[in-house]
Amino acid sequence: MSKSREPWATSEEICTYLPISPNTLTRWIAARGMPAHRVGRSLRFKVAEVDAWIRSGAAAEDKSEDTSEDTSDGKLGDQR
Numbered sequence: 001m002s003k004s005r006e007p008w009a010t011s012e013e014i015c016t017y018l019p020i021s022p023n024t025l026t027r028w029i030a031a032r033g034m035p036a037h038r039v040g041r042s043l044r045f046k047v048a049e050v051d052a053w054i055r056s057g058a059a060a061e062d063k064s065e066d067t068s069e070d071t072s073d074g075k076l077g078d079q080r
Helices: 011-017 022-032 047-055
Strands: 037-039 042-045
Touching: 011 022, 011 042, 011 047, 042 047
Parallel strands: none
Antiparallel strands: 037 042
16 A cells, blocks of 8 residues: 655745745745755745645744834834
8 A cells, every 4th residue: 555645846836826926935935934845956845834834823924024013002113
């Protein structure tokens, strides 16, 4: 009996699957630790790993990238 294995996905396939741009894909791999595997000069992905990474919240926008400070009362900045 042989087990069915998940095929490897290319960068283009992952961009279509999510859907995101190639620039976003590159940024997520470099800055947010998106699971990717180097095969020669190419990157390959397991969709199950990418799905788990997305569900973990790692793809969510980082608040530190936002230049404004949002407070619970809807005002910007420190209001004391």
